[in-house]
Amino acid sequence: MPLRSRSHRRALLALSTGVALAVVRRALGQSPTPAGASSWTDWLQNFSNAGQLLQTAAFLFSAYQFWANRNERRAADEASAVQAKKDSNYQAWQVINSAQGKGGSGGRPDALRDLNRNGISLAGVNLDGAWLEQVDLRGAMLPMASFENANLHGAQLQNATLTGANFRGASLVTASLSGASLQGADFTGARLSAADLSDADLYNAKGLRECTLSYTNIEGVRRGPSGFREWALEQGAVNQATEQTEIPSDHSHSTVFRRL
Known part of the structure; x- marks a missing residue:
């Protein structure tokens, strides 16, 4: 039987005993006293007084039970919450592992979002070919993760740790990698059009010259390859110093989409 249930039953038993004694005391107090039976009346009065004392003791015992078990109840609640989080993490990993190597979401x-919110590291996770459009992995720990040929359109990867991640052939169109750690990441053949690389760390990143960078924000990029900033601006990337970053008025939406 759960600890909380046992404690509640003891308290309810004590409370019920106190109420029963109160009813008996009241009934006895209202009973008519026969003439010449003073000794019997005194005995009943003493019994009534004893019942009152027992009632008070029962209420005090009930209050003590609730007070004494409050830490146990709190510990039981915390243990239940921890177990629920473990179960949630286990189910999330089952979803990810069962879909490994498959397309679609x-x-x-x-x-992935739930695991990240629970503070679970996603280091080395294999998400090749996955459909992860607009996935929310802000601040996630994803070193050595593989996103080869994955759809990360609009993904939120701000401040994520993606050291050594594999983005070969991935679509990162409009994805936010602002402030992300991308040291040693491989972007060979990736699409970074309109993505946000502001303040990202690109030390030793690979394949950047093989990416599409139209309208990619490279403001504040840190430790990029030699000559990367100048080359990226020539490819259509933008930053605060760019003289013209807005889409010309004579460009249709379809034309701009093709550029991305």
């Missing part, structure tokens, strides 16, 4: 965006 397979519930992975929600599973």
Whole structure:
């Protein structure tokens, strides 16, 4: 039987005993006293007084039970919350692992978000070919993760740790990698059009010259390859110093989309 249930039953038993004694005392107090039976009346009065004392003791015992068990109840609640989080993490990993190597989302965006919110490291996770459009992995720990040929359109990867991550052939169109650690990441053949690389750390990043960078924000990029900033601006990337970053008025939406 759960600890909380046992404690509640003891308290309710004590409370019920106190109420029963109160009813008996009241009934006895209202009973008519026969003439010449003073000794019997005194005995009943003493019994009534004893019942009152027992009632008070029962209420005090009930209050003590609730007070004494408050830490146990709190510990039980905390243990239950910890177990629930473990169960949630286990189910999320099942979703990710069962969909490994398969296309589509397979519930992975929600599973990844939940694991990240629970503070679980996603180091080395294999998400090749996954459909992770607009996945929320802000601040996630994803070193050596693999996103080869994955759809990360609009993904939120701000301040994520993506050291050594594999983005070969991935679509990162409009994705936010602001402030992300991308040291040694491989972007060979990736699409970074309109992505946000502001303040990202690109030390030793690979394949950047093989990416599409139209309208990519490179403001404040740190430790990029030699000559990367100048080359990226020539490819259509933008920063605060860019003289013209807005889309010309004579460009249709379809034309701009093709550039991305």
